[in-house]
Amino acid sequence: MSNTASTLFDKVWDSHVVRKIEDGPDVLFIDRHFIHEVTSPVAFLGLQSRGIGVMFPNRTFATADHNTPTINQHMPVADPLSANQLKALETNATKYGISHWGLGNPKNGIVHVVGPENGITLPGMTIVCGDSHTSTHGAFGAIAFGIGTSEVEMVLSSQCIMQPKPKKMRINVNGQLNKAVLPKDVVLYIISQLTAAGATGYFVEFAGEVFRNMSMEGRMTVCNMSIEMGARGGMIAPDETTFNYINGREKAPKAEAWEKALAYWKTLKTDEGASFDMEYTFDAADIEPMITYGTNPGMGIGISQHIPKAESLKGGKASYDKSLNYMGFHEEDAMIGKKVDYVFIGSCTNGRIEDFRAFASVVKGRKKADHVTAWIVPGSHIVEQQIKEEGILDILTEAGFQLRQPGCSACLAMNDDKIPAGKYAVSTSNRNFEGRQGPGARTMLASPLVAAAAAVTGVVTDPRELL
Amino acid sequence: MAYDKFTVLTSSAVPLPIENVDTDQIIPARFLKATERKGFGDNLFRDWRYNSDDSPKQDFVLNNPIYSGKILVAGRNFGSGSSREHAAWAIYDYGFRCVVSSFFADIFKGNSLNIGILPVTVSEAFLDKIFTAIEADPNAQLEVNLPAQTITIIATGENESFAINGYKKHNMINGFDDIDYLQAMKEEIGTYAATSAY
Numbered sequence A: 001m002s003n004t005a006s007t008l009f010d011k012v013w014d015s016h017v018v019r020k021i022e023d024g025p026d027v028l029f030i031d032r033h034f035i036h037e038v039t040s041p042v043a044f045l046g047l048q049s050r051g052i053g054v055m056f057p058n059r060t061f062a063t064a065d066h067n068t069p070t071i072n073q074h075m076p077v078a079d080p081l082s083a084n085q086l087k088a089l090e091t092n093a094t095k096y097g098i099s100h101w102g103l104g105n106p107k108n109g110i111v112h113v114v115g116p117e118n119g120i121t122l123p124g125m126t127i128v129c130g131d132s133h134t135s136t137h138g139a140f141g142a143i144a145f146g147i148g149t150s151e152v153e154m155v156l157s158s159q160c161i162m163q164p165k166p167k168k169m170r171i172n173v174n175g176q177l178n179k180a181v182l183p184k185d186v187v188l189y190i191i192s193q194l195t196a197a198g199a200t201g202y203f204v205e206f207a208g209e210v211f212r213n214m215s216m217e218g219r220m221t222v223c224n225m226s227i228e229m230g231a232r233g234g235m236i237a238p239d240e241t242t243f244n245y246i247n248g249r250e251k252a253p254k255a256e257a258w259e260k261a262l263a264y265w266k267t268l269k270t271d272e273g274a275s276f277d278m279e280y281t282f283d284a285a286d287i288e289p290m291i292t293y294g295t296n297p298g299m300g301i302g303i304s305q306h307i308p309k310a311e312s313l314k315g316g317k318a319s320y321d322k323s324l325n326y327m328g329f330h331e332e333d334a335m336i337g338k339k340v341d342y343v344f345i346g347s348c349t350n351g352r353i354e355d356f357r358a359f360a361s362v363v364k365g366r367k368k369a370d371h372v373t374a375w376i377v378p379g380s381h382i383v384e385q386q387i388k389e390e391g392i393l394d395i396l397t398e399a400g401f402q403l404r405q406p407g408c409s410a411c412l413a414m415n416d417d418k419i420p421a422g423k424y425a426v427s428t429s430n431r432n433f434e435g436r437q438g439p440g441a442r443t444m445l446a447s448p449l450v451a452a453a454a455a456v457t458g459v460v461t462d463p464r465e466l467l
Numbered sequence B: 001m002a003y004d005k006f007t008v009l010t011s012s013a014v015p016l017p018i019e020n021v022d023t024d025q026i027i028p029a030r031f032l033k034a035t036e037r038k039g040f041g042d043n044l045f046r047d048w049r050y051n052s053d054d055s056p057k058q059d060f061v062l063n064n065p066i067y068s069g070k071i072l073v074a075g076r077n078f079g080s081g082s083s084r085e086h087a088a089w090a091i092y093d094y095g096f097r098c099v100v101s102s103f104f105a106d107i108f109k110g111n112s113l114n115i116g117i118l119p120v121t122v123s124e125a126f127l128d129k130i131f132t133a134i135e136a137d138p139n140a141q142l143e144v145n146l147p148a149q150t151i152t153i154i155a156t157g158e159n160e161s162f163a164i165n166g167y168k169k170h171n172m173i174n175g176f177d178d179i180d181y182l183q184a185m186k187e188e189i190g191t192y193a194a195t196s197a198y
């Protein structure tokens, strides 16, 4: 019956509302809270100055990732400001009894990689973190989104935040994906269709055959980037793929608790006839390997295409010109053949094992292009371990690449991994904003296959030609 | 942290007619290393404002002395990207108390309200009128009236009303924040937590 049909999002949200405020936000209970060194110190200072404590320390998990070096992690961190932030995280975690995976801990890694990997992220949860790509955890059928530091302080002190309920959007992608088209291409394609602000005010559910057939790693890539179309977050209903991924992970429920959880998780899907405020449907056949040419993630095209003319797009020409000017590109330029100076594979978008497998499938038996600097950064120590165990490291080494240590690295360039001004990078991360990867850096976002093709040829190359 | 109360703000405004201004532009990541909330205003729009040798870029609006005021007026989709509250802190610390645009990114909007900056969403047409008014007179005054939920270009009397939910409005007018509110309902939260599945 349509009047009682509800969406996956409604089910999870409504069951977490502690109080509804009239003409105001909902008070939403938060099951899991992740913190890192950059956005938490001021929140802890806030607690101190108010003289209040942490309400449920066992629901918060700390990891150091944003501002950590990716080489020589066993040595003291050289930059005093970075060292100070890492120290603050450790001190605060200890003081309030919060679990902390600092540098050197075998569980350490990017917050959105280690949460799922250790079974902390589960279906039906509400999850927040002071990082916008918290949306990644939505891949498990959780409501997960990024928050600001004031909200970090709220969650620490009361395990709740106050949020107006977003509107609901569903994005369906049906059919079969073409050769060499990865989850990253699917989401870059969707963002290019909706624009970088196209889903602002909405929470997105991804549905349809393409997502049903996708691995958990792929679903995480897609949900990760839902924020790049302005959405509060994205989610995918849990299914056998989800349950198989979670089963046996360290903090996942076991035995009887597992059976009970499973029964609940199976109810977490959108009922037939439930309504959305907005719905889009795309055909998988229309998607080819993607690359961005501008300075927001909505400025993406199929790799074989040419940069569009300003008049063919919505939005201001002045901003468009500014963007192309920054990139040193021109309307109607072909992307294929553009010179590449740096290649970055990593981040919470594409720093999981599947991404390194894809990268290795192209570089195997080839050599790194001489002029290219490549930063290959696993999302966590567990991923690093897998890379070694599966023989991927050998393939990389043989091709002339080096593996670095886990962290956010060049995704936001807070550490030393900065792309120099004016240089071109093909990056598997999530943002191509001006200066995101270093002042003056020029970023082209793409999948691990496109990154690999660029790394071995030294120019933007269609990966289909190398497979 | 409680913040200044906000009722009626009358001020000249600084125009930034650029769309999709993301939080990496508002404050680049390399300035996020502080462990205290201090001095972020100096690095507001750092890479648009200064050359790599730290000399000011003459053509950027914050370096143009004819523009000043407590209101920042910006193009569509302001504050997209990273959730860093540092972006809102930088805007506040620089001296702005209100940002006007035709569209705000969600997290930025929430962060602003949490620290006492009022984000005012106006129509595309009214935004153009504001830019035109400032172009004609860099000292053009705007009145932002929170109790009445209106924004007015004083010279021409043109105005528009804006939306804000009743709870946030009440908080801003009184300088309260959400943490005060949540502290007062801890018992209710504890009761909920006892029934939580996780």
Ligand code: SF4
Pocket: A065, A066, A110, A111, A112, A131, A132, A133, A347, A348, A349, A407, A408, A411, A412, A429, A430
């Ligand atoms: S990898 Fe990038 S997007 Fe992901 S958590 Fe780190 S900084 Fe944020």
